[in-house]
Amino acid sequence: MVDHSELQVPGYEIPPEMQGQVVITTLDRIYNWGRRSSLWPMMFGLACCAIEMIAVQAPRFDLARFGMEVMRPSPRQSDVMIVAGTVTKKMVPAVVRLYNQMPEPKYVVAMGACASSGGPFKAGYNVVAGIDKFIPVDVYIPGCPPTPEALIYGMMKLQEKIDKQSIRQVRWYQKGPDSVQIPVPILGPDLIDPRRAEELKRIAAAQAQTQEG
Amino acid sequence: MATVTAPALDLAARFPQAVRPDTRPGYSGWIVEKDHLLEVATALRDEFGYDLLSSVTGVDYYPDTMEVVYHAYKTTGGPGIVFKVQVPRQDPIEVPSVTPIWAGAEFQEREAWDLLGIRFVGHPDLRRILTWEGFAGHPLRKDWKEPFYEEEAKPYKSRWPDGKFFYAEEKNPFKDNLKFPPDFNPEDWTPDKADALLYASLARYLKSDDELKTDRVIINLGPQHPSTHGVFRAVAVLDGETVVALKPVVGYLHRNHEKIGERNTFLQNMPFTDRLDYFNSMSNNWAYALAVEKLMGIQVPERAEYLRVIMAELSRIQNHLILIGMLLNDLGAYFTPSLYAFEERELILDIFEAASGSRMMCNYHRFGGVVRDIPPEALQKLKGLVYDRLPRKVDEFDRLLTENEILVSRLKGVGKLSAEDAIRYSITGPVLRACGVPYDVRRAEPYGIYDRFDFDVAVRYNGDVYDWYLIRLDEIRQSLRILDQAIRQMPEGPVMSTKPQYQVRVPPGEAYGRIEAPKGELGFYVVSNGKPNPWRYHVRAPSFVNITALEKMCVGNKIADFVVILGAIDIVLGELDR
Numbered sequence: 201m202v203d204h205s206e207l208q209v210p211g212y213e214i215p216p217e218m219q220g221q222v223v224i225t226t227l228d229r230i231y232n233w234g235r236r237s238s239l240w241p242m243m244f245g246l247a248c249c250a251i252e253m254i255a256v257q258a259p260r261f262d263l264a265r266f267g268m269e270v271m272r273p274s275p276r277q278s279d280v281m282i283v284a285g286t287v288t289k290k291m292v293p294a295v296v297r298l299y300n301q302m303p304e305p306k307y308v309v310a311m312g313a314c315a316s317s318g319g320p321f322k323a324g325y326n327v328v329a330g331i332d333k334f335i336p337v338d339v340y341i342p343g344c345p346p347t348p349e350a351l352i353y354g355m356m357k358l359q360e361k362i363d364k365q366s367i368r369q370v371r372w373y374q375k376g377p378d379s380v381q382i383p384v385p386i387l388g389p390d391l392i393d394p395r396r397a398e399e400l401k402r403i404a405a406a407q408a409q410t411q412e413g
Numbered sequence: 414m415a416t417v418t419a420p421a422l423d424l425a426a427r428f429p430q431a432v433r434p435d436t437r438p439g440y441s442g443w444i445v446e447k448d449h450l451l452e453v454a455t456a457l458r459d460e461f462g463y464d465l466l467s468s469v470t471g472v473d474y475y476p477d478t479m480e481v482v483y484h485a486y487k488t489t490g491g492p493g494i495v496f497k498v499q500v501p502r503q504d505p506i507e508v509p510s511v512t513p514i515w516a517g518a519e520f521q522e523r524e525a526w527d528l529l530g531i532r533f534v535g536h537p538d539l540r541r542i543l544t545w546e547g548f549a550g551h552p553l554r555k556d557w558k559e560p561f562y563e564e565e566a567k568p569y570k571s572r573w574p575d576g577k578f579f580y581a582e583e584k585n586p587f588k589d590n591l592k593f594p595p596d597f598n599p600e601d602w603t604p605d606k607a608d609a610l611l612y613a614s615l616a617r618y619l620k621s622d623d624e625l626k627t628d629r630v631i632i633n634l635g636p637q638h639p640s641t642h643g644v645f646r647a648v649a650v651l652d653g654e655t656v657v658a659l660k661p662v663v664g665y666l667h668r669n670h671e672k673i674g675e676r677n678t679f680l681q682n683m684p685f686t687d688r689l690d691y692f693n694s695m696s697n698n699w700a701y702a703l704a705v706e707k708l709m710g711i712q713v714p715e716r717a718e719y720l721r722v723i724m725a726e727l728s729r730i731q732n733h734l735i736l737i738g739m740l741l742n743d744l745g746a747y748f749t750p751s752l753y754a755f756e757e758r759e760l761i762l763d764i765f766e767a768a769s770g771s772r773m774m775c776n777y778h779r780f781g782g783v784v785r786d787i788p789p790e791a792l793q794k795l796k797g798l799v800y801d802r803l804p805r806k807v808d809e810f811d812r813l814l815t816e817n818e819i820l821v822s823r824l825k826g827v828g829k830l831s832a833e834d835a836i837r838y839s840i841t842g843p844v845l846r847a848c849g850v851p852y853d854v855r856r857a858e859p860y861g862i863y864d865r866f867d868f869d870v871a872v873r874y875n876g877d878v879y880d881w882y883l884i885r886l887d888e889i890r891q892s893l894r895i896l897d898q899a900i901r902q903m904p905e906g907p908v909m910s911t912k913p914q915y916q917v918r919v920p921p922g923e924a925y926g927r928i929e930a931p932k933g934e935l936g937f938y939v940v941s942n943g944k945p946n947p948w949r950y951h952v953r954a955p956s957f958v959n960i961t962a963l964e965k966m967c968v969g970n971k972i973a974d975f976v977v978i979l980g981a982i983d984i985v986l987g988e989l990d991r
Binding site: 243244245246247248250251252254255257258259260273285286288289290291294298318320321322323324325326327328329333344345347386387388389390391392394397400401403404405406407408411 | 543544545547548549552559560561563581582586587589590591592593594595596597598599600602604606607636637638639643644664665666667668669672673676684685688691692748751752755756758759772773774986987
């Protein structure tokens with residue numbers, strides 16, 4: 201948490217007539233303070249965890265206390281993608297496309313066992329064993345589904361992560377492309393990750409050889 | 414309660430050439446010759462009154478036979494009939510489609526084609542449904558192995574008794590949950606293959622036959638769309654704003670319950686049923702427990718029966734409240750009504766948590782009872798809810814919403830479905846009852862102890878979305894009546910008839926357990942071969958079967974009404990895609 205009294209005492213002598221009227225702080229801190237206090241999640245639910253995500257928005261847990269109640273249906277307007285539920289092979293192209301459509305700065309929270317690792321469904325033929333195989337994840341929240349308290353704690357961890365970022369190093373102010381674009385997986389006989397196309401081809405060829413031999 | 418029993422139906426006498434009784438030990442019903450299937454099915458519907466086809470599924474009796482299993486019921490109530498078609502297990506496996514007789518078989522037959530590779534001859538639109546076009550193989554066949562295949566059945570030798578830990582990825586050549594045909598080359602693959610057949614099936618609607626030269630457009634809703642209640646996708650052909658054709662595309666949450674379920678032991682499947690309809694884990698548990706208890710032939714103690722009823726009715730109440738809240742969301746009353754609904758839901762979840770230890774994934778039922786008794790404090794809370802708070806809140810919902818002008822004008826006359834169509838499409842649950850068919854499994858074929866309670870089967874007659882909404886309020890009130898009686902009558906006593914055990918002994922045979930889940934008829938078809946794992950574990954999910962009629966409901970309405978209709982059918986993707 202940002203200590204607000206600290207915000208007003210930057211270590212400079214402030215003339216008495218200005219005290220209480222100006223705030224002096226570092227750019228990083230005010231920038232991060234703004235971002236962390238209005239994290240807009242994408243309205244995006246995949247499975248069971250999405251229900252707990254809605255419960256967190258609901259009266260008892262009230263995520264609005266953290267400035268996160270504005271669920272945006274469009275990825276273009278959202279800051280954080282809560283991957284709430286099992287990611288299937290059929291769905292993962294859409295998830296990656298949504299991630300690509302989000303503007304920087306963007307964060308990903310893997311909510312629940314399925315999004316983190318495949319969870320109870322990992323053995324399934326249509327299940328992606330963790331969304332981190334495709335998009336970078338900032339916070340993992342364990343649980344099946346995580347309780348609302350756990351989700352709130354995970355979001356607070358994300359706030360802590362934001363607090364530690366510096367405007368000088370963040371990737372969206374560096375030279376080069378604005379945003380990380382991840383190649384969208386393709387549905388073939390199984391899920392094809394374009395980044396691994398060469399490797400898949402090589403292993404499939406090796407398999408064919410061992411079958412012949 | 415005395416029930417009139419109809420004389421047992423002797424199909425073999427009616428069709429001596431085509432039907433013979435299924436005499437395998439533990440099995441029941443009839444085996445129909447493939448060539449006479451349509452004839453027998455027509456007679457069953459028209460002569461014998463089995464108008465509601467509940468479930469169609471396949472079983473792979475590797476290595477010889479492939480079997481298609483049909484469960485049909487009468488909407489006037491009473492026990493159902495099960496009949497099967499056996500075909501040799503050699504491609505092409507072909508069975509006539511029963512869609513001309515029961516339109517509700519359409520998606521279930523597509524599922525059987527997708528997962529088992531049974532080709533239904535005469536099916537109007539036989540495409541893959543849960544996986545995608547181009548997927549290699551039919552996953553529920555016994556000789557099809559998933560990429561993370563380790564052994565046929567749990568407990569795996571690597572984990573028990575010694576427990577040697579390894580990552581599933583290590584044993585897979587692709588180091589991931591992947592499996593490609595040998596010599597597969599990703600560069601030769603055309604990426605649009607998955608949707609080509611879908612758009613081809615819509616092409617005939619694109620030509621407009623009126624004199625004005627207007628274009629019809631195809632629009633895609635989902636799989637990520639704020640109003641589709643999850644990862645549901647629909648592709649609609651529009652004439653202006655009016656829906657001309659609409660195809661649901663599902664499978665975006667296909668989590669392979671059935672394949673995983675065949676590897677699991679019987680008891681290990683219980684927590685997986687929680688994750689089907691994740692609003693109503695208590696009801697799902699019950700349906701599965703019912704099916705396995707039928708196979709095992711065990712009884713449930715009195716107190717456990719009452720606890721089951723209490724939990725199931727509570728989950729019905731919270732399901733319907735959420736549905737109403739979310740329906741208003743879809744209408745544009747953004748969030749406020751659903752906040753009201755979630756407030757009540759939390760109070761009900763408190764009781765679930767106190768009894769089972771978990772808010773959502775309760776895993777509460779066991780074969781022969783429930784896992785633990787309800788604590789006295791939770792019972793006290795429950796009484797407060799049932800006798801005081803919930804009746805007031807239902808009235809409040811009623812007062813705030815029912816007469817609301819916007820709600821009425823958006824819902825009245827939308828999505829209209831006749832009783833005949835609803836039955837033809839195998840629709841069950843509140844939607845069927847709102848079309849004027851008083852069919853409720855709790856009355857039609859009482860399970861548990863529902864024959865002891867005094868309640869009305871809620872029924873409405875217009876079959877539009879407004880009635881679908883009203884019937885939810887009616888059902889909440891009826892559930893409160895049942896809860897009132899259940900709490901008063903509940904005796905003291907044990908909650909398990911057997912001693913808690915990790916491994917249950919299930920004799921060979923088949924069983925179909927079905928309950929009136931909040932969304933419709935939820936059935937589990939379980940086949941055991943005497944081993945610790947089910948040979949076949951099939952879920953007849955109400956959401957999945959109910960959306961068979963989605964196109965019928967939407968055609969002629971505006972595209973904005975599609976969202977409302979979909980919301981009011983009450984689908985949940987965990988159960989729809991399984």
